[in-house]
Amino acid sequence: MNTRRRILSITAVPLLALSMAACSSAAGDDGEGTVKIGVVGASDPYWATYTEAAKAEGIDVEILDFAEYTQPNPALTEGELDLNQFQHIVYLARYNVSSGEDLTPVGSTAIYPLGLYSTQYDSVEDIPEGATVAVPNDESNLARGLLVLQSAGLLTLDGGGSPFSTLEDIDEGKSKVKVTTLEASLTPTSLPDVAAAIVNNDFVEDAGLKAADAIAQDDPSDPAAIPYVNIFAARAGEETNETYVKLVEIYQDTQSVEDGVQEASGNTAEFLKVPVQDLKTSLAKVQKDIEALG
Incomplete structure (x- = not known):
C-alpha cells in the first residue's frame, strides 16, 4: 500500500x-x-x-x-x-x-485519532435527542471519548473538559445524548444497541469497521x-x-x-x-x- x-x-x-x-x-x-x-x-x-x-x-x-x-x-x-x-x-x-x-x-x-462510529446514523446530526452513546470505561480513553463527543456537539462538559473528565463532568441539561461506559473491546459490539460508540483504533478493523466510517473524531495534529x-x-x-x-x-x-x-x-x-x-x-x-x- x-x-x-x-x-x-x-x-x-x-x-x-x-x-x-x-x-x-x-x-x-x-x-x-x-x-x-x-x-x-x-x-x-x-x-x-x-x-x-x-x-x-x-x-x-x-x-x-x-x-x-x-x-x-x-x-x-x-x-x-x-x-x-x-x-x-x-x-x-x-x-x-x-x-x-x-x-x-x-x-x-x-x-x-479516536473515532465515533454508528451503524444506525450517517452523521452526528442524525443522532436523536436522548439517545445513548457508548464510550470506553478506562479513565484516559473515557475522558478522551467525552472530549470527542463534546467536539461533535453531542454533550457539554463542565469547564470545557480535560484529559481527566468523567461522567460526573457531563452537564446533562446541555447535552444531547446519554453516555454509557463499556470495556474498550466491547464498544464496537455494542453498536447494534446504541446510537453510536467510541471505538479505539485497535478494535476498528476487527469489528469490521474502517477509520473512514467514523462520523466524528479528534484531531491528532x-x-x-x-x-x-x-x-x-x-x-x-x-x-x-x-x-x-x-x-x-x-x-x-x-x-x-x-x-x-x-x-x-x-x-x-x-x-x-x-x-x-x-x-x-x-x-x-x-x-x-x-x-x-x-
Missing part, C-alpha cells in the same frame, strides 16, 4: 496545562536473548513485518498479545515483558499513579493531543538500553512497518519522533496533575 510518509520531528513537548521488578529475559546491550513486547492487536500484519525488520538488525523479538488494555502494564511491571507498545502518555500516567509504579517511555510511535502520543514503555532505568532504543528506531524508520501501521489504522496514524526526555517530562507533568486531583 502506498502511503505518504508522515513523520513529525518534535524537539520539545509543550508542558500543557492539563487539569494531563523482576529480572528481564530481554536482549540487553550485549544483544543476547529475546525481547518480549506486549501489544494489544498482535494480529495486525505489521507486527510480523516489524519482527522481521528487528531480526535483520540482529534482534530477536517475540510479540505477545493481550486482549485488554489493563493487562500489558502489570505484565511489564512483573518482568513478564521487556517492553510494551499499546498506550499513550495519559494512560501510562494513570497506571503509574494508581499502582505506585514507575514505568517509563522509551520512544514514541504515533498518535491515532492538534498540539493538545500530544499527551495521547503512543509509546514504547519499559521499566524505570531501562529506557537507555541500546537494544530497546534500537527497536524504537526500527519502528520509526522502517518504511514497510509504517506502511503496515497506516494500513491497519486506515491511513490515519501521525508518526512522531519525540525525544525521550520530553516524553518523560510530559509524563511527569501528567502524573503530577493526576495526583493533584486526588
